[in-house]
Amino acid sequence: MSINRREFLKMAGISTILGIGGVSAVQGVRNSVEASQVSKNPEALTAKRWAMVVDMSKFKSEEDYRKCINACHLSHNVPHITDNPKHEVKWMWTETYEHAFPGNEDQYRAERFQEMPFLMLCNHCENPPCVRVCPTQATFKRKSDGIVMMDMHRCIGCRFCMAGCPYGARSFNFKNPRPYIDESKENLEFPTRMKGVVEKCTLCYERLAKGLQPACVEASKGALIFGDLEDPNSAVRKVLSERFTIRRKPELGTGPSVYYII
Amino acid sequence: MYNAGKIIIGIIIFVALVTFPFIFAGGKATAKPDPKINTPEILKMPENDRKCVESKAFMKKEHMQLLNDWRDRVVRDGNTIYTNAEGKTFNMSLQNTCMKCHSNKKKFCDECHNYAAVKPYCWDCHIAPKEKES
Amino acid sequence: MLEKAIYGGRRYWVWIFFLLGLISVGFLAYLYQFKNGLGVTGMSRDVSWGLYIGQFTFLVGVAASGVMVVLPYYLHDYKKFGRLTILGEFLAIAAVIMCMLFIFVDLGQPLRVLNVILHPTTNSVMFYDMLVLSGYLFLNLLIGWTVLGAERKEVAPPKWVKPLIILSIAWAPSIHTVTAFLYAGIPGRHFWLTAILAARFLASAFAGGPALLIILALIVRKYTKFDPGKEAIQSLGKIVTYCMLINVFFLGLELFTAFYSQIPGHMHSFVYLYAGLHGHNQLVPIMWVSSILAVIAIGLLVFPQIRKNESLLAVACLATFFSLWIDKGFGLVIGGFVPNPFEKITEYWPTLPEALITLAVWAIGFLVLTILYKIAVSIKEEVVFDKYGEKQIKAE
Numbered sequence: 001m002s003i004n005r006r007e008f009l010k011m012a013g014i015s016t017i018l019g020i021g022g023v024s025a026v027q028g029v030r031n032s033v034e035a036s037q038v039s040k041n042p043e044a045l046t047a048k049r050w051a052m053v054v055d056m057s058k059f060k061s062e063e064d065y066r067k068c069i070n071a072c073h074l075s076h077n078v079p080h081i082t083d084n085p086k087h088e089v090k091w092m093w094t095e096t097y098e099h100a101f102p103g104n105e106d107q108y109r110a111e112r113f114q115e116m117p118f119l120m121l122c123n124h125c126e127n128p129p130c131v132r133v134c135p136t137q138a139t140f141k142r143k144s145d146g147i148v149m150m151d152m153h154r155c156i157g158c159r160f161c162m163a164g165c166p167y168g169a170r171s172f173n174f175k176n177p178r179p180y181i182d183e184s185k186e187n188l189e190f191p192t193r194m195k196g197v198v199e200k201c202t203l204c205y206e207r208l209a210k211g212l213q214p215a216c217v218e219a220s221k222g223a224l225i226f227g228d229l230e231d232p233n234s235a236v237r238k239v240l241s242e243r244f245t246i247r248r249k250p251e252l253g254t255g256p257s258v259y260y261i262i
Numbered sequence: 263m264y265n266a267g268k269i270i271i272g273i274i275i276f277v278a279l280v281t282f283p284f285i286f287a288g289g290k291a292t293a294k295p296d297p298k299i300n301t302p303e304i305l306k307m308p309e310n311d312r313k314c315v316e317s318k319a320f321m322k323k324e325h326m327q328l329l330n331d332w333r334d335r336v337v338r339d340g341n342t343i344y345t346n347a348e349g350k351t352f353n354m355s356l357q358n359t360c361m362k363c364h365s366n367k368k369k370f371c372d373e374c375h376n377y378a379a380v381k382p383y384c385w386d387c388h389i390a391p392k393e394k395e396s
Numbered sequence: 397m398l399e400k401a402i403y404g405g406r407r408y409w410v411w412i413f414f415l416l417g418l419i420s421v422g423f424l425a426y427l428y429q430f431k432n433g434l435g436v437t438g439m440s441r442d443v444s445w446g447l448y449i450g451q452f453t454f455l456v457g458v459a460a461s462g463v464m465v466v467l468p469y470y471l472h473d474y475k476k477f478g479r480l481t482i483l484g485e486f487l488a489i490a491a492v493i494m495c496m497l498f499i500f501v502d503l504g505q506p507l508r509v510l511n512v513i514l515h516p517t518t519n520s521v522m523f524y525d526m527l528v529l530s531g532y533l534f535l536n537l538l539i540g541w542t543v544l545g546a547e548r549k550e551v552a553p554p555k556w557v558k559p560l561i562i563l564s565i566a567w568a569p570s571i572h573t574v575t576a577f578l579y580a581g582i583p584g585r586h587f588w589l590t591a592i593l594a595a596r597f598l599a600s601a602f603a604g605g606p607a608l609l610i611i612l613a614l615i616v617r618k619y620t621k622f623d624p625g626k627e628a629i630q631s632l633g634k635i636v637t638y639c640m641l642i643n644v645f646f647l648g649l650e651l652f653t654a655f656y657s658q659i660p661g662h663m664h665s666f667v668y669l670y671a672g673l674h675g676h677n678q679l680v681p682i683m684w685v686s687s688i689l690a691v692i693a694i695g696l697l698v699f700p701q702i703r704k705n706e707s708l709l710a711v712a713c714l715a716t717f718f719s720l721w722i723d724k725g726f727g728l729v730i731g732g733f734v735p736n737p738f739e740k741i742t743e744y745w746p747t748l749p750e751a752l753i754t755l756a757v758w759a760i761g762f763l764v765l766t767i768l769y770k771i772a773v774s775i776k777e778e779v780v781f782d783k784y785g786e787k788q789i790k791a792e
Contacts, residue, residue: 038341038345086438086442087440133582136512144340145340152387154508154515155504155508156503156508156512157434162441162444163444163732168441168736171441172441172444176386188389191387209342
């Protein structure tokens with residue numbers, strides 16, 4: 001039989017597409033782990049919506065902040081980038097009032113409030129813009145407890161989430177973080193990240209899964225109150241019912257879950 | 263055939279170029295991978311109970327898919343306990359479960375991966391167990 | 397038809413190899429960036445998007461501007477644009493390819509780019525951006541190639557092309573609106589959070605794109621036997637004029653809202669860009685260059701006597717193009733990140749590797765453009781028109 005070049009190319013093209021499509025469709029459906037084999041750790045801490053209250057009256061010295069920040073950064077192998085501040089990676093740090101709550105400036109505010117270093121971290125918003133913009137759902141809101149999570153395997157490093165976060169909570173790995181992690185203090189039970197992905201506080205999901213409080217909460221010795229915002233009997237609800245609190249940029253409708261008692 | 267001389271020389275050069283990598287590497291490249299499971303942690307287990315999360319055949323074929331699924335279950339769903347086909351439970355973690363027994367990445371994981379010229383990027387993030395350079 | 401691109405004179409090949417040289421250098425720079433991470437660029441934790449995304453934004457506008465030629469010709473039978481449509485469509489193809497390349501070089505994990513398709517996320521504007529850009533590229537390739545092929549055979553294009561052309565006319569503004577939506581829905585970045593951003597994008601696209609098309613048409617006329625048409629270029633010139641006026645007007649509207657309301661969040665980015673904020677003023681000189689170029693451009697374009705002079709029109713178009721290139725390809729992106737959410741300032745300037753990679757992507761775009769234009773012009777030279785508007789007589 002005779003066939004002209006055009007016909008041959010058309011057939012070859014369609015067969016290739018069908019072949020590749022067919023194989024991937026079959027492989028994609030295959031799942032080696034059944035849902036019935038997977039379960040939650042019975043000791044895990046659960047909540048409908050995790051929240052944290054930062055009691056600024058309990059943070060008196062720099063040591064008080066350092067404890068929390070170090071607990072967080074060490075247990076998660078957060079790199080300490082010293083050679084270029086532009087490439088800084090931080091999950092928890094401090095800012096003074098005018099930078100933590102911009103738009104609330106008042107030059108006549110008492111100096112002790114102006115100088116107070118407020119602990120900054122991801123607010124694990126109820127309505128997170130970072131989740132809204134992520135094109136791959138590499139950052140997503142966990143349905144079980146409202147934690148805004150990071151899936152480091154899926155992140156393509158587009159940094160749209162960094163543009164979307166109104167709180168500047170996210171850091172990007174501009175280079176390989178491994179040389180900037182002190183090997184002697186490395187936490188061997190938690191991975192590091194690689195260059196090209198975004199990272200931030202993930203509310204110690206791995207500790208919650210084992211029944212432990214987040215590292216910063218544990219280190220703060222009561223200065224950070226942690227609990228379920230939707231449980232009327234939780235520690236956070238108790239504190240919120242007794243003290244006046246503020247949140248960062250609430251007018252943006254993000255619903256931040258981190259409260260500050262001044 | 264026309265230009266027979268040039269063509270035959272060309273074919274010889276082509277065959278030489280294509281087979282060069284295999285000739286050059288010799289037995290080293292085609293040596294069968296021999297992953298070692300004689301780590302101290304595995305040797306501590308009773309000899310008749312040295313079982314991985316799933317059977318050897320299953321792990322050989324499916325460990326990549328299993329790890330992928332484990333990751334999605336832990337990171338995305340928040341579940342950490344895995345019950346294998348025999349009812350035994352494990353914590354779903356490459357670094358804290360798999361590598362606790364297979365603490366010799368170079369003599370285990372790398373054996374087959376090097377043979378197959380596969381470079382999984384697990385170790386860019388997951389801290390490989392510290393091995394004694396013996 | 398591709399074979400038309402491998403026949404060319406000395407000038408053609410010198411240009412091609414020059415572009416290939418730029419591409420090779422940039423490619424090496426990209427390998428350096430791939431190995432060491434995006435830290436080799438000038439981007440930072442605060443300014444997390446830079447030159448690459450700025451250029452992407454600008455080029456989506458250039459791509460969308462093809463509609464300015466296609467719409468009058470196909471919807472309103474404006475025959476004078478008949479010789480320009482293929483040039484506009486091919487410019488759109490080159491521009492979209494550049495857009496996609498700029499996104500690729502900007503990714504921290506480029507090998508995972510398929511995740512956007514494997515895990516479709518309907519709430520993410522970036523997902524839609526990927527869809528509309530791919531669709532637009534495909535449409536323009538199909539339409540341009542089919543129409544050109546038909547012209548070469550001296551027959552009318554097949555009937556199914558017409559609905560696709562109408563689709564592409566609707567699609568073009570959508571690609572740029574979706575790109576504007578990348579910025580215009582981000583809470584907390586007040587420089588971008590404005591409804592008029594999409595309108596500003598479209599106005600600057602329809603000024604900058606046709607400006608480039610005019611320059612390309614003049615180059616085509618000078619170096620080949622194909623003349624896109626004096627009247628067509630003049631009509632395009634009028635489009636550039638009006639759109640540039642609208643663009644500057646829109647900027648004025650933004651400035652009014654920011655400075656009459658006196659709200660700090662709205663003012664700060666403008667102050668940083670045009671005057672400097674707290675001693676940081678690295679971008680002030682180039683933003684004023686952009687503004688002065690805009691004034692020059694409008695000054696030349698607004699007067700018909702000047703516009704009719706093609707040399708002065710070329711100057712005006714270059715001024716328009718570069719003014720918008722700075723404003724949209726740089727100022728827009730950096731302005732959104734300065735000051736940062738803490739009202740602190742981290743400045744940004746591209747590094748050498750970043751600049752080389754950017755140059756290479758532009759070179760790839762121009763290479764695609766050159767090849768496509770060579771094909772189009774060769775066909776049109778043979779079949780259609782010559783410099784004098786008369787049908788070319790084929791040599792025996």
